[in-house]
Amino acid sequence: xxxxxxxxxxxxxxxxxxxxxxxxxxxxxxxxxxxxxxxxxxxxxxxxxxxxxxxxxxxxxxxxxxxxxxxxxxxxxxxxxxxxxxxxxxxxxxxxxxxxxxxxxxxxxxxxxxxxxxxxxxxxxxxxxxxxxxxxxxxxxxxxxxxxxxxxxxxxxxxxxxxxxxxxxxxxxxxxxxxxxxxxxxxxxxxxxxxxxxxxxxxxxxxxxxxxxxxxxxxxxxxxxxxxxxxxxxxxxxxxxxxxxxxxxxxxxxxxxxxxxxxxxxxxxxxxxxxxxxxxxxxxxxxxxxxxxxxx
Amino acid sequence: xxxxxxxxxxxxxxxxxxxxxxxxxxxxxxxxxxxxxxxxxxxxxxxxxxxxxxxxxxxxxxxxxxxxxxxxxxxxxxxxxxxxxxxxxxxxxxxxxxxxxxxxxxxxxxxxxxxxxxxxxxxxxxxxxxxxxxxxxxxxxxxxxxxxxxxxxxxxxxxxxxxxxxxxxxxxxxxxxxxxxxxxxxxxxxxxxxxxxxxxxxxxxxxxxxxxxxxxxxxxxxxxxxxxxxxxxxxxxxxxxxxxxxxxxxxxxxxxxxxxxxxxxxxxxxxxxxxxxxxxxxxxxxxxxxxxxxxxxxxxxxxxxxxxxxxxxxxxxxxxxxxxxxxxxxxxxxxxxxxxxxxxxxxxxxxxxxxxxxxxxxxxxxxxxxxx
Numbered sequence: 001x002x003x004x005x006x007x008x009x010x011x012x013x014x015x016x017x018x019x020x021x022x023x024x025x026x027x028x029x030x031x032x033x034x035x036x037x038x039x040x041x042x043x044x045x046x047x048x049x050x051x052x053x054x055x056x057x058x059x060x061x062x063x064x065x066x067x068x069x070x071x072x073x074x075x076x077x078x079x080x081x082x083x084x085x086x087x088x089x090x091x092x093x094x095x096x097x098x099x100x101x102x103x104x105x106x107x108x109x110x111x112x113x114x115x116x117x118x119x120x121x122x123x124x125x126x127x128x129x130x131x132x133x134x135x136x137x138x139x140x141x142x143x144x145x146x147x148x149x150x151x152x153x154x155x156x157x158x159x160x161x162x163x164x165x166x167x168x169x170x171x172x173x174x175x176x177x178x179x180x181x182x183x184x185x186x187x188x189x190x191x192x193x194x195x196x197x198x199x200x201x202x203x204x205x206x207x208x209x210x211x212x213x214x215x216x217x218x219x220x221x222x223x224x225x226x227x228x229x230x231x232x233x234x235x236x237x238x239x240x241x242x243x244x245x246x247x248x249x250x251x252x253x254x255x256x257x258x259x260x261x262x263x264x265x266x267x268x269x270x271x272x273x274x275x276x277x278x279x280x281x282x283x284x285x286x287x288x289x290x291x292x293x294x295x296x
Numbered sequence: 297x298x299x300x301x302x303x304x305x306x307x308x309x310x311x312x313x314x315x316x317x318x319x320x321x322x323x324x325x326x327x328x329x330x331x332x333x334x335x336x337x338x339x340x341x342x343x344x345x346x347x348x349x350x351x352x353x354x355x356x357x358x359x360x361x362x363x364x365x366x367x368x369x370x371x372x373x374x375x376x377x378x379x380x381x382x383x384x385x386x387x388x389x390x391x392x393x394x395x396x397x398x399x400x401x402x403x404x405x406x407x408x409x410x411x412x413x414x415x416x417x418x419x420x421x422x423x424x425x426x427x428x429x430x431x432x433x434x435x436x437x438x439x440x441x442x443x444x445x446x447x448x449x450x451x452x453x454x455x456x457x458x459x460x461x462x463x464x465x466x467x468x469x470x471x472x473x474x475x476x477x478x479x480x481x482x483x484x485x486x487x488x489x490x491x492x493x494x495x496x497x498x499x500x501x502x503x504x505x506x507x508x509x510x511x512x513x514x515x516x517x518x519x520x521x522x523x524x525x526x527x528x529x530x531x532x533x534x535x536x537x538x539x540x541x542x543x544x545x546x547x548x549x550x551x552x553x554x555x556x557x558x559x560x561x562x563x564x565x566x567x568x569x570x571x572x573x574x575x576x577x578x579x580x581x582x583x584x585x586x587x588x589x590x591x592x593x594x595x596x597x598x599x600x601x602x603x604x605x606x607x608x609x610x611x612x613x614x615x616x617x618x619x620x621x622x623x624x625x626x627x628x629x630x631x632x633x634x635x636x637x638x639x640x641x642x643x644x645x646x647x648x649x650x651x652x653x654x655x656x657x658x659x660x661x662x663x664x665x666x667x668x
Contacts, residue, residue, distance in 0.1 A: 196383035199350055200441075202370045203377045204448065205400030214396075218387040 051277065058270035077267040078275075087272060090256035094236055096164050097252065101174040101235040106228045108175065109182025110220065116183070117190040132184065134177045143244035146173045150245060159247030166250050173245045174235045181234060182227035189223030229287050233280060299362060301326040301484050302347065302452060307356035309342055309508075316342045318508040319356070324452075329478055329485040331499035333531070336490055339508040344454050344488045348377045360451060371400070376445035377454040380461070382437045384429040390416070390440050391425035397448040415443040418477065435466050442477065452484045459494050471497055492532055496520075504528050525664045526581050536630050537581040537665070552662065554582045556624060557602065564662050581665045588659040589632035591620060591642065592652050603654045604630070608645055622653050 061074040081087055116128055134142065150156050150169050159166050193216070201211045217224075239254045246255055253276065260269055300323035309317040317339045324330045332340040345351040346358060349370035357366045365373055376397070385393050394415050398408045416422055419439035429437055438458070445453055458474065459467045475498060478485050489495050495502050496516040504511040504519065504527075512524045516532070523529035526537050538554040545551075550562045560582075567580075595603070609621030609629055618639035623629045632653055634642070642651070 194381055194383060196379040196381045197385055199348075199370070200377070200379055200383035200444075201385070201396070202350075203348055203375075204397035204444065205371045206396075207371060210400065215385060 054270055055274050055277070058267055058274045060267055060270075062267065064265060064267075077271040081268045081271045081275070084268065086251070087253075087256055087260075087268075090251045090253045091272075093164075093167055093170075093250060094253035097167055097171050097174055098232050098235040100167075100171050101178050102228050102232040104171075104175050105178040105182045105231040105235075106224060108179040109227055109231075110186055110224060112179065112183040113186035113190060113220075113223075114216070116187055117193075132180050134180045135184070139177070139238075139240040142173075142177060143241040146176070146241065147244040156247060159250045166247075169245045169247075170242055170250060170252065173241050174238060177238075177241060178231040178234050181230050185227040185230060186220055186223040189220055193219050225287055225290065229283065232283065236276075236280075298326065300324055301361060302486075303359040303362075304343075304347075305357050305359065307343070307346065307353045307358065309339070309346065309351060310354045316508050317346075317353070320505075320508075320510045321356075322503060322510065322513065324484065324486065325501075326484055327482055328500040329475070329487065329498055331487045331489055331495035331502045332505060333489055333492060333495040333502050334505035335531075337507075338505040340488045340490075340505050341456065343505075344377075344456060344486065347452070347486065348375060348454055349373050374448075374451045375454060376448050376450040376452075378438070378441045378445050378456065378458060380456040382434075382441040384432075384437050384440050384444075386429050388429075389425065390421065390427050390429070390432070393429070393440055394425075394444045394447055397444060401448075411447055415447040418446070418480070419443045419473075435462060435470065438462070438470070442474075446477070446481055446483065450483060452486060455485060455487045457489055458487060460489070460491065467494075474498065496532070502532075504531055523583075523661065523663065526583060529583050529661065529663060533585060533587075535583045535585055537583050539665070540580040540582060540662070543580070550662070552582060556604065556628060557582065560602065560657060562657065562660070562662055567662070579665055581663055583661045583663055584655050584659060586619070586631050587633045589630065589653050589655045591622070591632055591634060591638065592654065593645070593649075595652055598654055600656050600658065601654045602657050603652050605650060605652050606630075608642065608647055608649045608651055611639055611643055613639065622651060 057068075058077060059073050059075065060070060061072040061076075062069065112131055116124070116131070121127075155169055158168050161168075197219075198211055198215055201215045202208075206214060237254055238252075239258065242252050243255055243258075246252060251259070253272075257269055257272065260266075302322075302324040304320055304322040304324075307317055307320050308315065320339075320343065332343060334340045342351055346353055349365075349368060349372075353366060357364050359365070360373070360375070385396065388396070391412050394412045395408050398411060403411075412425065413422075416425055419442055421436065421439050421443065424432070424436070429440065432440065438461075442453075455474075459470055462470055471494070474485070487495070487498060499516065501513060501515055502519055503513045506527055512519060512528045514522075519528060519532045523532060526535065529535040530537070538557055541553045541555065543550055543552050544559075545566070546561075548566075550564065550566060551559050552562050553559050562582075595605075597603075604622075604624060606622040606624040606629070609623050611621070612619040617633050617635055620632050620634055620639065620642060621629050622632065630653060645651070
């Protein structure tokens with residue numbers, strides 16, 4: 001059939017002259033489409049380029065951190081940051097708050113998740129809504145309401161107490177907004193739980209307590225780890241709520257950096273931020289490694 | 297008569313307004329394989345969960361070796377269960393799974409080790425103790441569940457639909473293996489199933505349940521040959537039913553009028569409450585099993601037999617035998633099971649040929665219909 005030959009020739013020519021590119025894509029092989037590749041590249045650049053620049057300029061030998069001219073390599077701003085007692089105190093405050101928040105938010109979150117998953121009680125939808133409310137209401141509202149609450153209770157004076165008791169306001173505020181996230185993550189994990197494994201353990205002689213310890217908690221563990229990481233990072237970098245609940249003696253790392261930026265931008269801030277990024281990376285890596293070890 | 301190992305006495309279970317179990321009494325003998333058989337929603341699983349201790353009866357009591365355990369929690373009963381989903385603990389190795397029950401009893405470590413090894417050998421899982429459950433096939437996971445329950449040396453082992461999740465080949469192998477395990481261990485097995493063939497092949501005795509009520513308890517053979525009503529007859533094997541319109545008592549014999557069969561003299565024990573004279577037969581049916589029906593092409597008289605004429609329908613080949621459909625009229629057809637030679641002969645006839653189905657009147661049962 002001559003028609004077929006003509007059609008084949010036209011197709012061959014268009015391919016040869018680049019008029020029409022005919023590439024057969026495998027299913028799900030999106031990485032071969034140039035449009036999607038470009039999109040991916042743009043997204044990556046906007047996400048990570050600022051962070052990379054921040055890290056690079058922490059080594060810039062310039063007096064001003066906002067200076068985009070490379071003036072030579074130095075690590076002096078790291079030692080300067082580490083010798084800045086106020087910055088170090090803020091850092092210690094943040095870590096302490098984040099650790100306490102992580103532990104308490106995960107305990108509260110686990111209990112809430114099990115409550116919502118396992119039991120039926122009156123007004124359950126209302127309770128579920130109330131628990132997830134801190135996730136949706138604007139942080140600024142939470143910050144203001146918590147500040148008003150603490151001052152009307154006279155708790156703002158706790159900022160004058162001895163360290164670390166002076167951090168109690170901020171820690172309470174952080175637990176309040178972190179534990180709903182923890183509860184959500186753990187609750188989602190519980191959906192995949194096979195109730196028959198719990199019954200099997202009971203059948204084999206386990207008490208309620210042993211069932212919790214041997215069956216339910218091991219099942220929840222990946223969720224608990226994810227929730228702990230989430231709570232830790234949320235607490236560590238929170239600014240708005242912390243700003244409203246902190247006093248002059250209880251400055252956290254993000255609040256301190258904010259006040260330093262207002263004063264003047266120096267590479268010291270870059271250096272401090274780089275340390276924070278490094279810490280987050282190490283934590284995430286540890287958590288992933290732990291989870292993979294569990295799967296094995 | 298020995299004392300039954302399990303005695304269920306007048307047990308009822310109501311969930312809200314729904315009655316799941318309605319006044320069931322049942323004795324299970326030591327060392328037998330007992331099946332609870334019924335369609336889904338008949339209450340068989342609820343009954344099993346009551347024996348395990350996950351549900352508590354609304355009325356009545358459950359006795360084990362004569363002792364009341366109605367209110368005992370599952371972890372304090374010498375009864376273990378193999379769950380339908382197997383419920384193997386996913387985060388523990390096979391050996392850990394099997395050892396779990398003994399650890400709960402605070403058995404000595406050295407003894408646990410030897411008994412786990414024995415149990416794994418018993419279910420042919422030697423050498424797989426270090427595997428994780430997600431590295432096992434469905435059949436292997438079930439073996440883990442069985443080993444995990446049997447290692448506790450329970451008085452009774454409960455199995456919830458043990459073969460339903462396996463494919464056909466594996467099912468036959470596992471069925472034989474379960475019977476062997478029961479013989480070796482001597483433990484009483486109670487099986488819940490909706491599959492009549494599974495129940496018949498496995499069990500020494502079967503209890504047929506319908507809508508939370510116990511219909512009949514007997515050996516598979518007796519259930520097949522002497523069902524108490526049309527429900528049991530149809531559930532254990534297949535059965536054709538003919539609605540009875542009236543019954544006459546003529547000289548102490550029954551003359552039964554059934555829809556397409558016409559009046560028939562039936563020599564069966566006369567049901568209680570049947571008085572001489574004309575009776576309505578409402579609520580009763582005559583039944584015949586497909587395997588009791590023969591087919592012939594010519595109209596020859598067979599003594600004691602009843603003949604129904606119809607036209608040839610489809611023939612379903614099933615290996616050793618074939619199922620032949622005979623259309624009696626537009627709304628009614630019956631099927632017969634014939635051997636291969638007969639099937640081949642009938643196959644040559646083609647559709648719409650007139651054939652005659654016949655069966656011995658004595659093979660029919662006069663039963664109460666299950667539709668109340």
